[in-house]
Amino acid sequence: MISIDGVTDKSVLLIDDEEEILFLLKTVLQKEGFQQVYKATTGEEGIRLADQFKPDVIVLDIMLPDMDGYNVCKRIRESNFVPIIFLSAKSDDIDKLLGLGIGGDDYVTKPFSPKEVAFRVKAQLRRQQQYVVNHDQEDSNVSFGDIEVNRKLGEVKKAGRLVELRAKEYQLLTYLIKHPNQILSKQTICEKVWGEDYFGFDNTIMVHIRHLREKLEDNPSKPNYIKTVKGLGYKLLIPRGTYEA
Template identity: 50%
Template sequence: MTENRILIVDDEKDICQLLTTTLQKEGFTAVQTAGSIQEGWEQFQAFSPHLAILDIMLPDGEGYDLCKKIRETSRIPILFLSARTEEVDKILGLAIGGDDYVSKPFSPKEVAYRVKAQLRRAGMHSMEDNQSEGATTVGLFSMNAEETEVTKEGKRLELTAKEVGLMGCFMRNPDRILSKETLFQVVWGEDFFGADNTLMVHIRRLREKIEETPADPQHLKTVKGLGYRFNGK
C-alpha cells in the first residue's frame, strides 16, 4: 500500500465515491474528499495531500481558484476534472499550475493511472510529506522548507529558480537515478521531447556551483543511458 495522500474536490458525491473506491483498490489508502473550494482548502491544510484532483465547476467558484491558492504554497501535482471540453479550458488549467486535465465522462481507472504517472514524475512515490519538518538535509547540502534556498556546508549557493528546482528533485530522491524525462517534467512542467540540450546546460551550470571539480563531479553523477544520481557526501 502507498502512503501518498490524495485529495478529491468535486461536488458530485457519486464521482467522489467512485474515484475513492478506485484509488483505494489501486493501493491509495489515504483519500479525502471535499465538495467546495472552501472545504477543499480546509482539507488541503489539514490533510497535506501529495496530489489533488479538482473539479472546475464548484458551488462556490471554480477549481482554477483553488489551484491558484494551492500553488502559493505547494508544488504537489494537480489534476483537473471537467465537463468542459473546450481546448481553451484545458490550456487555462495547465497554464495556472495544473499538471493534467481529464474530461468528463471519464474512466476511473484512467484517472488512477494518471495519478500514478504524476506521482512517479514528481518522484513522490513512497515518500513522507516533509512540508512541516523544516529544512531537508542530504549530506553537505540543505534546502529550506519553502524550497527556495540551498546551502552547502552552511553557505548559501547562488542558484537560479530552475537550479533550485533540480536540487529539490535530487534532494528528495538521494542516491536514486532520476531520468531526464522525470527531471524535465517536474522542473519545467513540460514533456521532455527535444529538450536534451536545455537540461544538459542546466546540469552543467549546477555542477559548477555545487562541485569542487565540475569536470569530475562527486555529488551529481551521470548514469549513462539512464539519467542522473545525486549524493550529498
C-alpha cells in the same frame, strides 16, 4: 512509495461537487490500494482539507459551486507543492493550458474512466518519488549572482529574500540549474519537467519562463540569467566563477 502491485500509503484529496463522481473515484482508488482518500464538495472545504491533511495528490474539478478550480489551485499553491490533477467537462486547449499554466500538473476531461484517473494519480506519485530520489542525490545548495537555491528545503532566495515559486516553476528552475549554460529545447524541457510530449505545451512553457524571470530577474524584459536562444530554446546563463554547488 508505490509497490509493484499498486498498493500505496499515499493520500489523495478529491474535490468535486458531484457525489457520484466522488463515490466512484474513491471506490476505485481504494481498490488500487489508496487507503486515505479525502473528499470535498466545495472549493473552500477542499482548501481547508488540503491544509489539514497535506495529501500527496489532489484531484480537482474546475466547476465548483463557490469558486472555480483555478482559484482553488492558486490558493493551495500559496503553501503547497502537491501535484494537482484537474477534472473538467471542457476539452478546449485553452482551458487545459490555463490549468497547467497556473500550477496544475495534469488535466482530465469528462467523461472519464475512474481507472484512468487512478492511473494518472499513480503517475504523478512516481514522478514525485523519482524527483525526490534525484533531488536527494544532489548537493543541497546552489548560488549564482544574488540567487540562492536550497534544494533540501525547496527554498529560493533573491538578495536574501525568500521567493515564492509554484511547484512547476521550482522544478523548471532546478532543471535549468542542473544544465547551466546549455541550450535546452522546449521539447526537452517539456519531457523532463512535465513528463509529457511537447505538442500543445509551447504556451505553458513560455508562461513558466516568464514567471521565473519576473521573480528572479532584476529586469525581466532583459534577463541576465534565463536567456532565450531564438529558434532553439532556453538556457540558464551563469557566469564562470559565480556558480557554487
